[in-house]
Amino acid sequence: LSNAIKFTEKGQVKLDVTRDDTPPTPQLLIKITDSGIGMTEDAQKLIFERFSQADSSITRNFGGTGLGLAIVKQLVDAMHGDIEVQSTPGIGSVFTVTIPLQQTKTEEVESIEAEVTENKNRLNVLVAEDHPANQFLVRKLLEAGNHQVTLVENGQLAVEAVQTADFDIVLMDLQMPVMDGLTAIKTIRALGTPKAGIPIIAVTADVMADQVARTHKAGVNAHIGKPINPSDLYQALTEHSTKPARNTAKIQKTG
Numbered sequence: 001l002s003n004a005i006k007f008t009e010k011g012q013v014k015l016d017v018t019r020d021d022t023p024p025t026p027q028l029l030i031k032i033t034d035s036g037i038g039m040t041e042d043a044q045k046l047i048f049e050r051f052s053q054a055d056s057s058i059t060r061n062f063g064g065t066g067l068g069l070a071i072v073k074q075l076v077d078a079m080h081g082d083i084e085v086q087s088t089p090g091i092g093s094v095f096t097v098t099i100p101l102q103q104t105k106t107e108e109v110e111s112i113e114a115e116v117t118e119n120k121n122r123l124n125v126l127v128a129e130d131h132p133a134n135q136f137l138v139r140k141l142l143e144a145g146n147h148q149v150t151l152v153e154n155g156q157l158a159v160e161a162v163q164t165a166d167f168d169i170v171l172m173d174l175q176m177p178v179m180d181g182l183t184a185i186k187t188i189r190a191l192g193t194p195k196a197g198i199p200i201i202a203v204t205a206d207v208m209a210d211q212v213a214r215t216h217k218a219g220v221n222a223h224i225g226k227p228i229n230p231s232d233l234y235q236a237l238t239e240h241s242t243k244p245a246r247n248t249a250k251i252q253k254t255g
Helices: 002-006 056-062 068-078 106-115 132-144 155-164 181-189 209-218 230-240
Strands: 013-020 027-034 082-088 092-100 124-128 148-152 169-172 200-204 222-225
Touching: 002 027, 002 068, 068 082, 068 092, 124 132, 124 155, 132 148, 148 155, 155 169, 155 181, 169 181, 181 200, 181 209, 200 209, 200 230, 209 222, 222 230
Parallel strands: 124 148, 124 169, 169 200, 200 222
Antiparallel strands: 013 027, 027 092, 082 092
């Protein structure tokens, strides 16, 4: 997609994502079509090689080192997939990625469902997260468990929300504008009121040992890595909320 946008000065870039269930193996099909500069047949044979480009004018006119498609090829190969290109100079290009899908085992689904048990206690959860996609995901996971969700987009708003409303638990991202999560955690812990003891779970891509240690030193009760594993989230809610956090939602995993 990045290349398609870069090399298409006018016209369109189109992304199609579909699933092909034709036996014997279901496949994910990703197709990127553009009306960009296109490539010759000779160039198409080279573009998945490291540091290869159609000609030197591409670097001058569009920038880049030619490494992107080589990385894509390695990622697709690692997933036992395939990538192909069809292109005509001056007309555009079509890149097609095919990736085989693994069927989810029944016991894996049952295992996740078993973790989300029959207690219907509803938690009032404050989520501090600035990225819209992560906001959407966390909200859906929590609402599936019948929990009430309040979203704020930075640490400063999280501190203010804790002071002005009653929450059972806080989910705190660390990398946020205005006030980062680590500062917000320290500020909440220093409030000098009973609200300073509210359970806080760090939800972050910072998962290195020193980063985890730093969040615990700041005062978190638990640390969950991104991308979020639903099982980890529900377990942390159960262990650290001021109410029982188990619920009746069923998390469906797909291949």
